[in-house]
Amino acid sequence: MHITPRFVDLLALYRAELLERVVPFWLAHAIDWPNGGILTCISDEGQVLSTDKYMWSQLRAIWTFSALYNKIEARQEWLDVARHIFDFAKKYGRDEQGQWVFCVNQAGRILQGATSIYADGFAIYGLTEFARATGDPEAIDLALATYENVQRRLARPGSYHTEPYPLPAGVKAHGISMIFAHVFDELGHFLNNQEIIQAAFIHAMEIMNVFRRRSNRNLIYEFVNLDGSLIDSPQGRAIVPGHAIESMWFMIHFFQKLGDGVHTEWAIKTIKRHVELGWDEEYGGLLLSVDAAGGTPWWKFADSKIWWPHTEALYALLLAYDLSHEDWCLDWFAKVHNYAFSHYPVTPYGEWTQKLDRQGRKFTETVALPVKDPFHLPRALIYCIEVLQRLADKAPGVIAAV
Amino acid sequence: MHITPRFVDLLALYRAELLERVVPFWLAHAIDWPNGGILTCISDEGQVLSTDKYMWSQLRAIWTFSALYNKIEARQEWLDVARHIFDFAKKYGRDEQGQWVFCVNQAGRILQGATSIYADGFAIYGLTEFARATGDPEAIDLALATYENVQRRLARPGSYHTEPYPLPAGVKAHGISMIFAHVFDELGHFLNNQEIIQAAFIHAMEIMNVFRRRSNRNLIYEFVNLDGSLIDSPQGRAIVPGHAIESMWFMIHFFQKLGDGVHTEWAIKTIKRHVELGWDEEYGGLLLSVDAAGGTPWWKFADSKIWWPHTEALYALLLAYDLSHEDWCLDWFAKVHNYAFSHYPVTPYGEWTQKLDRQGRKFTETVALPVKDPFHLPRALIYCIEVLQRLADKAPGVIAAV
Numbered sequence: 001m002h003i004t005p006r007f008v009d010l011l012a013l014y015r016a017e018l019l020e021r022v023v024p025f026w027l028a029h030a031i032d033w034p035n036g037g038i039l040t041c042i043s044d045e046g047q048v049l050s051t052d053k054y055m056w057s058q059l060r061a062i063w064t065f066s067a068l069y070n071k072i073e074a075r076q077e078w079l080d081v082a083r084h085i086f087d088f089a090k091k092y093g094r095d096e097q098g099q100w101v102f103c104v105n106q107a108g109r110i111l112q113g114a115t116s117i118y119a120d121g122f123a124i125y126g127l128t129e130f131a132r133a134t135g136d137p138e139a140i141d142l143a144l145a146t147y148e149n150v151q152r153r154l155a156r157p158g159s160y161h162t163e164p165y166p167l168p169a170g171v172k173a174h175g176i177s178m179i180f181a182h183v184f185d186e187l188g189h190f191l192n193n194q195e196i197i198q199a200a201f202i203h204a205m206e207i208m209n210v211f212r213r214r215s216n217r218n219l220i221y222e223f224v225n226l227d228g229s230l231i232d233s234p235q236g237r238a239i240v241p242g243h244a245i246e247s248m249w250f251m252i253h254f255f256q257k258l259g260d261g262v263h264t265e266w267a268i269k270t271i272k273r274h275v276e277l278g279w280d281e282e283y284g285g286l287l288l289s290v291d292a293a294g295g296t297p298w299w300k301f302a303d304s305k306i307w308w309p310h311t312e313a314l315y316a317l318l319l320a321y322d323l324s325h326e327d328w329c330l331d332w333f334a335k336v337h338n339y340a341f342s343h344y345p346v347t348p349y350g351e352w353t354q355k356l357d358r359q360g361r362k363f364t365e366t367v368a369l370p371v372k373d374p375f376h377l378p379r380a381l382i383y384c385i386e387v388l389q390r391l392a393d394k395a396p397g398v399i400a401a402v
Numbered sequence: 403m404h405i406t407p408r409f410v411d412l413l414a415l416y417r418a419e420l421l422e423r424v425v426p427f428w429l430a431h432a433i434d435w436p437n438g439g440i441l442t443c444i445s446d447e448g449q450v451l452s453t454d455k456y457m458w459s460q461l462r463a464i465w466t467f468s469a470l471y472n473k474i475e476a477r478q479e480w481l482d483v484a485r486h487i488f489d490f491a492k493k494y495g496r497d498e499q500g501q502w503v504f505c506v507n508q509a510g511r512i513l514q515g516a517t518s519i520y521a522d523g524f525a526i527y528g529l530t531e532f533a534r535a536t537g538d539p540e541a542i543d544l545a546l547a548t549y550e551n552v553q554r555r556l557a558r559p560g561s562y563h564t565e566p567y568p569l570p571a572g573v574k575a576h577g578i579s580m581i582f583a584h585v586f587d588e589l590g591h592f593l594n595n596q597e598i599i600q601a602a603f604i605h606a607m608e609i610m611n612v613f614r615r616r617s618n619r620n621l622i623y624e625f626v627n628l629d630g631s632l633i634d635s636p637q638g639r640a641i642v643p644g645h646a647i648e649s650m651w652f653m654i655h656f657f658q659k660l661g662d663g664v665h666t667e668w669a670i671k672t673i674k675r676h677v678e679l680g681w682d683e684e685y686g687g688l689l690l691s692v693d694a695a696g697g698t699p700w701w702k703f704a705d706s707k708i709w710w711p712h713t714e715a716l717y718a719l720l721l722a723y724d725l726s727h728e729d730w731c732l733d734w735f736a737k738v739h740n741y742a743f744s745h746y747p748v749t750p751y752g753e754w755t756q757k758l759d760r761q762g763r764k765f766t767e768t769v770a771l772p773v774k775d776p777f778h779l780p781r782a783l784i785y786c787i788e789v790l791q792r793l794a795d796k797a798p799g800v801i802a803a804v
Contacts, residue, residue, distance in 0.1 A: 003740065005405050012414045012422075013405075016414030330403050341407075341408065347410075400403075
């Protein structure tokens with residue numbers, strides 16, 4: 001059945017998905033009230049599969065529950081959850097060098113140390129959003145300390161690890177510039193700290209001028225040599241469309257704050273490029289990875305249909321439409337929406353399954369981490385709700401385009 | 403843009419239309435707290451155009467606010483409104499013979515007496531739903547007194563008036579059997595009163611066996627001779643598809659309670675017949691009236707696109723699908739939904755405009771009464787929400803059909 005929606009109808013639909021299904025799933029199954037933090041090795045049916053606590057997930061969950069409070073509605077219940085996880089992370093999250101660790105057990109004892117600087121990125125992210133909700137000076141101090149710590153390590157390639165995606169020597173990763181461009185943007189603008197905004201700018205320029213190759217119609221390469229040259233190998237040709245799309249809405253957020261329309265426009269074009277590149281015309285959905293030269297992709301599970309590229313694309317496409325008013329944004333939004341909502345939601349539990357093969361069948365092998373955490377899906381829904389509210393106010397009728 | 407919804411998505415959409423737009427419109431603009439009752443001569447923008455109070459609208463509004471409380475959520479605010487209008491109607495609504503009057507002024511003084519037995523029908527309807535919410539013995543007594551009064555008058559054709567559709571001598575109207583079949587059904591089953599259920603049954607049989615003509619593929623004639631024969635005149639050939647469709651969901655409600663699958667099936671076929679007959683292939687939307695023989699319709703504004711045939715069809719089609727699981731129900735539902743939601747909602751005020759011409763342009767001449775009242779639209783939304791909830795529980799995925 002096909003419905004021609006108004007933006008206000010999509011708004012109702014996305015609000016219901018977030019508030020009646022996704023958030024209740026996490027509140028019902030995951031908050032570890034006796035031991036602190038949140039359980040994130042959890043099945044689609046809400047069963048706890050392991051009590052290991054990946055710090056990355058704790059920190060992302062702080063972001064999500066704080067953002068619900070900041071961006072959707074100031075419900076005390078959500079802030080209480082954010083603080084509960086914040087308290088756990090603050091107590092058990094860092095090693096003696098002030099680096100965020102990778103995994104702790106249910107009680108908070110370290111199982112795996114600081115093997116991923118991505119955890120530090122998510123720390124800055126979660127702490128900033130929590131500070132926005134609470135003004136908590138401890139959260140701000142911890143975010144700033146993490147920023148200083150991370151900057152020292154980032155200045156020395158090889159001094160840090162990047163689990164779950166180890167980085168070969170002499171290579172730099174789009175993922176690093178991407179996360180730090182975004183979390184420095186968030187922290188820098190929250191504190192109105194020009195040094196941190198400048199640090200975000202440097203990473204944003206890396207993304208737009210080094211990882212993005214205009215010569216190859218705006219492809220975003222996941223890995224390049226330290227000097228910025230392309231790597232002529234399967235790994236060097238790895239494109240992850242969902243990652244590129246997520247990166248581009250990070251860029252749009254950043255460049256919009258700077259009033260930089262030119263880079264915003266490039267980011268929008270780059271979103272289009274990767275949705276088109278990643279779309280599987282045969283089975284629908286976005287492929288996890290493709291080879292830039294059309295060869296066999298190097299990435300594991302390259303032809304799988306993972307939930308997060310779809311949630312990232314949903315928001316990126318709505319945001320691109322809000323800024324460009326170009327019909328292709330809504331055309332692609334509808335395609336991604338229809339694929340996602342017909343494949344990922346798990347009734348009656350309310351969260352989305354994460355991993356489908358190319359044909360859309362569920363599989364259980366671990367793709368990145370053995371976790372299911374409240375992040376990509378609720379974050380995309382939160383941001384979609386924000387942009388749909390703006391669009392509904394501007395354009396009340398049915399969406400004629402396409 | 404086309405979205406492939408799940409029932410749960412339609413549920414969110416219909417809930418938002420009812421609870422975020424339609425009900426707030428009435429609460430903001432229409433409740434006459436100082437004088438009692440509700441103002442229902444009101445513009446799409448919420449401006450009060452006249453303080454005359456058509457009793458029919460008061461009584462329907464009692465139904466709506468009581469049904470919100472009974473069927474959507476037990477919000478005290480809604481029950482307070484229902485009681486506020488009930489108090490006004492109880493005090494000023496009837497003449498010395500216990501007949502419900504047609505129109506009073508803002509303070510409750512009669513402007514037009516008992517010129518429409520339809521008002522009595524809506525009295526039974528509103529009072530029953532209010533009694534369901536409150537158990538109020540006064541409401542039950544008043545509903546029963548109205549039932550007795552109406553039955554005496556209905557037994558003597560010519561003894562009662564039928565504003566706004568006067569009835570020629572020797573003619574009986576589908577509208578009369580339709581309203582009393584439904585409101586006797588509601589009152590009879592609420593009180594478990596077999597006499598009243600039997601009275602509903604008699605009217606239901608009139609509809610199914612007299613006004614509905616199997617020989618003309620289930621057409622429902624609005625007027626027939628008292629002996630049940632067809633009237634060979636333009637008025638006699640008048641078909642009002644929206645009315646027939648509304649009548650058929652009344653029938654389904656009734657026959658489902660009786661466990662009568664055969665009549666339910668006929669009612670479903672009759673819905674299909676009238677949606678097909680009424681649909682304007684050229685401009686979209688349901689025509690108000692057509693001539694059974696394909697001639698020039700007798701009905702005023704026959705080619706207009708009035709809101710209520712669409713709201714009635716939305717519910718009738720979902721209900722038909724819930725019972726039959728036949729794809730045509732959803733096919734037509736989507737067509738009617740897309741026409742209705744792209745033509746009637748008035749942003750940012752939240753209610754629907756009522757009268758469009760064949761091409762979909764708003765017009766202002768009075769079609770039946772110069773009122774806008776909280777009835778057809780919220781009632782359809784309330785019932786759609788009920789059936790969508792059932793369908794969502796049974797079929798969680800996207801709606802593949804059609």
